[in-house]
Structure formats: C-alpha cells, structure tokens
Amino acid sequence: MPVYDAEQELKKITAKLKLVKLTDAGIGYEEVQKYTHKGRHGKDEQKVTVAVKVRAEVELEDTAIEQKIKEDTYYVICTNDVERNWTMAELIGVYKKQSVVERNWRCLKDKKLLINAIYLELPSRINALMWIMTTALLIYTATEYLMRKKMQEQKLTIPSPDHKVQLEKPSLMRRYQYIGNSGIVLQCNRSTGKVSVLGLPTEVKLVLIAMGDE
Structure with a gap:
C-alpha cells in the first residue's frame, strides 16, 4: 500500500511538471522502515514502513524550455512618440525605468504637501494644478539627479x-x-542686507557647493 500511495503522489507531481519530465525507466521505489518507538526492541518486534523513497531520472524538455524563454523575453510595448526612430533596446530600456517615474510620483502623494486639502471643481483648475505639480516634480527629479551625480563624483555622503x-x-x-532637523538659522544683517546661514551641517554644505551656485 505505501508504494501505491507513492505512485499516486508521483503522478500528481509529474502532472505539474512543465520544463522537465521523469523517465519511466529510471523510476524506482524503496520503502523506508523503522521501529515504532525508541529504545530497546523485542526479538519479535518488526520494523514498519514509514515512508517511500522515489528515485527517478529527470530529462529536460528542450522544446518547452525554449518556448518559456521566448514567452518571458517577449514584450509588446506601445508608444505615442512615433517621430523618434526607436530601437528595441532603447524602447525597452525606457519601459524598464518606469519604477523611477513611479517612485517620484509617490512624492506628490506625500501628506506634507496637503494636496488632499485642496478642493477644485472646474476641470480647468484641476488641469492647472496637475501642470503645476508635474512641473514641480520635474524640478524635484532633476535636482535629485544632479545632487546624486555630484555626490558620486566627489564621494560625498x-x-x-x-x-x-x-x-x-x-x-x-x-x-x-x-x-x-539640523537647526539651521538665517541671520540678516540690516546694515549690509546680507543673509548668513548658520548651523548648516558640513555634509549638506559640501553637497550644495558641489551642485554649484545655480
């Protein structure tokens, strides 16, 4: 009976295999027998079958593997930028960088911006707000890119x-x-009209200098 159970389980497993197959010629069954308890065993006490080992030879399904590779590397990507002569590598490269765009759009949902407190009814005003937020996000992303680039060049942290x-x-x-969180203070000299920044951390100061005056 245990071997029969093992055969049934093997059939279930085999039915789920897609990229490999088990060859019938190599399949063998071996009962694993143990005593039912630890310690000393009586002379007449017999071992019982607690499991069945299944030994099988596995072969790759070359056709199925080739088809799977084609499916996993096949992309259908559409773009409305038809003026540019895209190569497939460029188009898929842009597609793969969507995560960067999504990560930056997450900033617009930050509760600190209080966007959910703004109520607009007219579509024109909603569109205007979207343009303002998109432009702000563009500036934010460009600034972050420049900051990271300069920090990498000068090994700043x-x-x-x-x-x-x-x-x-x-x-x-x-x-x-x-x-x-750095306790920065702006000090204005009324006689000269100059504004001084006090308490600026050295790390931030170096990053700002690296990014340039603009």
Whole structure:
C-alpha cells in the first residue's frame, strides 16, 4: 500500500511538471522502515514502513524550455512618440525605468504637501494644478539627479535617519529632512542686507557647493 500511495503522489507531481519530465525507466521505489518507538526492541518486534523513497531520472524538455524563454523575453510595448526612430533596446530600456517615474510620483502623494486639502471643481483648475505639480516634480527629479551625480563624483555622503550608515545616493526628501532637523538659522544683517546661514551641517554644505551656485 505505501508504494501505491507513492505512485499516486508521483503522478500528481509529474502532472505539474512543465520544463522537465521523469523517465519511466529510471523510476524506482524503496520503502523506508523503522521501529515504532525508541529504545530497546523485542526479538519479535518488526520494523514498519514509514515512508517511500522515489528515485527517478529527470530529462529536460528542450522544446518547452525554449518556448518559456521566448514567452518571458517577449514584450509588446506601445508608444505615442512615433517621430523618434526607436530601437528595441532603447524602447525597452525606457519601459524598464518606469519604477523611477513611479517612485517620484509617490512624492506628490506625500501628506506634507496637503494636496488632499485642496478642493477644485472646474476641470480647468484641476488641469492647472496637475501642470503645476508635474512641473514641480520635474524640478524635484532633476535636482535629485544632479545632487546624486555630484555626490558620486566627489564621494560625498549624508547620514541615514538613524545616523548608523552614510547614504551615497539619498533621496532629495531625505536631504530636506536632514536640513530641516539640523537647526539651521538665517541671520540678516540690516546694515549690509546680507543673509548668513548658520548651523548648516558640513555634509549638506559640501553637497550644495558641489551642485554649484545655480
């Protein structure tokens, strides 16, 4: 009976195989027998079958594997930018970078921006707000790119929120957070009209200098 059970289980497993197959010639069954308890065993006590080992030879299904590779590497990508002479590599490269776009769009949902507190009824005003937010996001993304590029070139870092590690590619939001928690003070000299920045962390100062005056 245990071998019969093993055969039934093997049939279930075999039915799920897609990229390999088990050859009938190589399949063998071996009963695993043990005593029902530990310690000393009586002379007449017999071992019982507790499991069945199945030995089988496996062969690759070359046709199925080739088809699977084609399915997993086949993309249908549409674009409305028909003026550009896209290569397949360029188009799929842009598609693969969608995660960067999605990550930046997440900034617009930040509760600190209080967007959910703005109520607009006219479609024209909703469109105007979307244009403003999109333009702001473009500036945000470009600034973050420039910051990371300059930090990488000059090997600059700023600390993580818990100050346990140094971040080589921090988000712009993390830098804002770091600046906001640094106790920076603006001091205005009325006689000269100049404004001084006090308490600016060295890490932030170096990053700002690296990014340039503009």
